[in-house]
Amino acid sequence: MADQISNYQCPSCTGPLRFDGKTGRLQCDYCGSSFSVQEIEALYQEKDEAAAQAMENTVSAEGEWSGASASWAGEEGLRAYNCPSCGAELICDETTAATSCPYCGNPSIVPGQLSDMLRPDYVIPFKLSKEEAKAALKNYYRGKKLLPRAFSDQNHIEEIKGVYVPFWLFDGKADADMQFQGTRVTSMPQGNAMVTTTDFFRILRSGTVSFEKIPVDASSKMPDAHMDAIEPYDYSELKPFSNAYLPGFLADKYDVEPEACYARADERAENTAVDLVSRTVSGYSSVVPQGRQVHIRRGRVSYALLPVWMLSTRWNGKSYLFAMNGQTGKLIGDLPVSSGRAFAWFAGLTAAFTALLSVIMYFF
Amino acid sequence: MKKLWISLLLALALLLSLGAGAFAEARLEYVTDEAGILSEDTRRELNERARQISEDTGCGVYVVVVKDCRDYVNGGIETFAEEVFEEYGLGYGSTHDGVMLAMSMSERDYDIYAHGDFGNYAFTDYGKEQLAESFLDNFRRNDWAGGFRDFVDNSEDMIRRAKNGDPVDQWIPDPVQDPGPSLSAGELGLSALIAAVFGGTMVGGMKRQMKTAVRQTRAENYVAQGGVKLSRQDDQFVNRTVSRQVIRRDPPSGGSRPGGGHYGGTTISGSHGGSHHSGKF
Known part of the structure; x- marks a missing residue:
């Protein structure tokens, strides 16, 4: 063995x-x-x-x-x-x-x-050290006014782990055909009347948007929202995979097949294609979408390990997970809310605003 | 000019001089109520108080109320006040110092008219504004006697302060006599409600900061360079509609003279050694 x-x-x-x-x-x-x-x-x-x-x-x-x-x-x-x-x-x-x-x-x-x-086809090596990740997490706690005071004290920041998370990177194209109704409105005075002219237009737009490496995490253990929220990664630092990047970190192989991830990549590609094509409509007083057809052409799928610093911790029986992009340092996570602090802030702000508004109403 | 009893003959002379009407058969006193809004007892009480102040201070304090000032003058309430003051020779001293509250009930117009060197010194523009505020709340409730009392009492205060070299040029309310306007329960409730919405919104924003993991629904970061290609860009004209709306040109609103007559009151300089603050009550 x-x-x-x-x-x-x-x-x-x-x-x-x-x-x-x-x-x-x-x-x-x-x-x-x-x-x-x-x-x-x-x-x-x-x-x-x-x-x-x-x-x-x-x-x-x-x-x-x-x-x-x-x-x-x-x-x-x-x-x-x-x-x-x-x-x-x-x-x-x-x-x-x-x-x-x-x-x-x-x-x-x-x-x-x-x-x-x-x-894997690619790997983005860790760029930020554990010390930097711990410092970022401590900084993340600062300024959170509703965070229970004891949470950060009892938090085991030392247990933060560097994990290479498996991702599928999807290439593809989205063909979008869209129809809009647009109006151009002009008004000018004529004699004792204001004359308003409204021209109606049928606006047609077709276009193709090409995507490269839309990431979708391929690990069932990783919450999708956390992995999405630490994007984007800088792909200019993608390297051909080698085991030599792994020592000192944890790594998982994928356990979600690409077929199960297509829907998420397709949704993102479709929404983005619709946005980009819609932005080409300009010069109108109003634009109302009338219909759209989007066809996704799936392309190459790559397999990559991307670096994430993670800390899973428990507080009052609930789990809280923090994730930091191991390349860019973007940190996200869910923090517990202290009900007492939330109420105190609400009451204090309400009292302060009430006093302010009363003074304004008194003098004006 | 101590006596204010005016004879019928003098009233007739006024009628002729004004040309449009007469302060008919009025016996002009310190407080004259031709509109009949005060009981005789109240009028006498106020008249006595105004007389006392006037004689003690050497600055006349007058109240004249008529049903419609246009019955007497060709003009508005300011013209009426000026004409009455001048024609009856009101005021004390060489410059005829005094202050008059003139009211025309039909248009609900009022005018505070200060006359003479000392009268204008004692009743500054700011002072007249404050004087008006002191009685307008009574008038809006048709509390005429209360409003006149406020006018007479506050006029005395202003005269005495001016005598002491400290005319009212900024309002310092007496916290006992005049605690100032206070907010109603409804206004306080509204303030608290708006404040609660603000507070809730801000705490909501703080809560959102506590949860930053959100799923992505866009992929702008992954659009290939030059990856947006439009194959069709067609804008087709369909039809045109034309609508025509007549522009209404409303006549200027407001009172019977330029720059005056609005609800909040205004101050103008008169042409007879006096100054006005007038408005609606």
Whole structure:
């Protein structure tokens, strides 16, 4: 089973390597060496392939996990691996592609999860460090007047995790045919009357809007709203996928097929095409849409891992999830509302406005 | 000019001089009510009070109420006030100092007319405005006696302040005698309601800040460069409608003279050593 999970070891001292977003290189925290992604890829290519093959053989020959992981074979959605560094048993979701050993902290890659057909096309490496993510989250709490005071104190910001989230990136075109009724109104005085002339127009617009890489998250574990809200990513930093970007972060493989995501991408493409075509209608006093037909032509679908800093926390029995774009730093999340604070603000503002309005009404 | 009893003959002379009517058979006193809106007792009481003030201060305080000032003069309430003041030789001292509240009931016009050097010093434009405010609320309730009392009392205050070199040029209400206009319960309720809407909107905005995860419904960020291509752009004229609306040119509204006669009152300078503040009650 030891071969079923691997880590990238420092060629100099065999210490575990982790990807550093600042330098874009793999860093050894033990001896301070750093290596480019290409160097590590070349060094570990054969080992990765062998490990992936070994995992595939194990599953196909035995139909279930064996050895150290036998006890978990019957548990739906869980798999067990041995940490290559300390030998501890790691229990992971069946979608886990990269993780860290909770005992020795060794960053590990689960081979086979991101290889062959499951291999992502692209990855955007983490650019922001954990410290930056923690600072951003603390800053996010500031100025939130309705946030319960104890929430941020009891919040385990240290548990923020860097996760490579699987996304489908959809290319496509939207053909929009739209009809509008437009009016142009002019008024001018004639004698003792105002003459208003209204010209009515039938406005036809047809156009095609091309889209590239509309992202839809491909993980059932990730809330769609959170993943949508941290967009956009800067695609100029998309890189061909390599396992070498994963050490030090968590990663999941997709568990939602592209077919299940088409509807969300189509909806976004249709709405945007309608907006853009509508904007070409100008010079009228009023414009009223009369009808539209939009045809979506789906194109290439790419598979990418995109970086997200995440913190899941609980407060008064409810879960709150924060997500930060690991590339741009855009942070979103749901925060609890203190009913007492909300009422106090409402009462205070109402009293202040009442006093202000009374003064105004008194003097005017 | 201490006596104000006017003879019938003098009234006839006034009739002739005004040309349009007469302050007919009136015995002009400090408080003269030709419209019959005061009981005789009340009128006497007010008259005595005005006489006392006038003689004590050397500045006349007068109230003249008629049914329709146009029965006496060719003009409005200001002309009436001026003509009465001049023709009856009202006022005290060499410059005929005094103040008169003239009212014409049919048009609900009033005019505060200050005359003479001291009269105009004591009754500034601002002072006349404040004086009007002190009685207009009574008049709007047809509380004539209360309004005249306010006029007489506040006139005395203004005269005495002017005597002390401090004419009313800005209103300092007496918190005991005149607590000033207060908001009604309805107005307070309306303020609170509007304030609650504002407060609720602001707290709602704060709450929205607490939930920032929203699904995207647009994809503008993913439109390819040069990815918008229009294949048809056709604007077809369908028909035209023409409507014609007659422009109504309303005559200018307001009173019987330029710049005056509106509800809130206005102050103008007269041509007889006096100044006016007039309006509707």
